[in-house]
Amino acid sequence: MSTPRPRFATVVFDVDSTLADIEGIDWLAQQRDETIARECADLTARAMAGEIPIDAVYVRRLQAIAPTATELDALGDAYRRAIVPGAAALIASLQQAGVIVHLVSGGLRAAILPLAIECGILPAHVHAVDVRVDDQATYTQLDGPQPLATQAGKAMVLAALQVPRPSVIIGDGATDAAARPSVDAFIAYTGVARRDAVVAAADAEAPDYTVLRSLLFESVD
Numbered sequence: 306m307s308t309p310r311p312r313f314a315t316v317v318f319d320v321d322s323t324l325a326d327i328e329g330i331d332w333l334a335q336q337r338d339e340t341i342a343r344e345c346a347d348l349t350a351r352a353m354a355g356e357i358p359i360d361a362v363y364v365r366r367l368q369a370i371a372p373t374a375t376e377l378d379a380l381g382d383a384y385r386r387a388i389v390p391g392a393a394a395l396i397a398s399l400q401q402a403g404v405i406v407h408l409v410s411g412g413l414r415a416a417i418l419p420l421a422i423e424c425g426i427l428p429a430h431v432h433a434v435d436v437r438v439d440d441q442a443t444y445t446q447l448d449g450p451q452p453l454a455t456q457a458g459k460a461m462v463l464a465a466l467q468v469p470r471p472s473v474i475i476g477d478g479a480t481d482a483a484a485r486p487s488v489d490a491f492i493a494y495t496g497v498a499r500r501d502a503v504v505a506a507a508d509a510e511a512p513d514y515t516v517l518r519s520l521l522f523e524s525v526d
């Protein structure tokens with residue numbers, strides 16, 4: 306049997322609604338009352354559709370939810386349980402083929418790490434948002450400047466990483482599409498959420514991980 310050849314030297318994955326079929330911040334909001342849950346889900350959806358910049362909603366959502374350390378741990382478990390079928394196997398295949406894999410996420414780093422470990426990704430390759438505890442023992446504040454809590458954050462982080470090329474980013478949101486100038490291709494993953502504006506900005510669309518695999522490997526006869 307021939308070995309499929311990877312098309313990219315670096316593959317960058319979004320996490321929420323791409324590797325996992327949840328939005329972490331919305332999951333946290335659902336631990337609160339219905340008003341907060343609905344408000345946060347609406348803000349997330351509008352930000353991911355590109356209607357409002359993520360910068361404007363990030364801290365607003367955190368302060369509305371005020372998650373505790375226990376809830377961040379529980380979110381870590383929820384992310385692990387929500388890994389999209391085929392995602393971990395695809396990441397394993399990429400890494401076996403020598404492809405560098407990074408996660409670049411606007412989610413909370415502490416909660417994403419368990420999913421990354423489950424998928425065999427080094428913590429040093431997990432780029433996300435760090436938050437810090439406040440005097441109410443909740444996590445409502447960014448821990449210093451957090452580029453990934455901003456609209457242009459993924460492009461900035463990827464440019465600074467100087468990953469091996471060619472590189473591709475895979476995601477479902479406007480912040481993933483906005484990272485296109487820092488990589489060589491953007492694949493819209495639409496298996497969880499499909500947004501026309503995001504698909505329009507993409508080089509290709511993957512509705513599931515089987516199609517995604519075929520976009521990341523060339524079959525060698």
Ligand SMILES: [Mg+2]
Nearest residue numbers: 319321322478
């Ligand atoms: Mg996403």
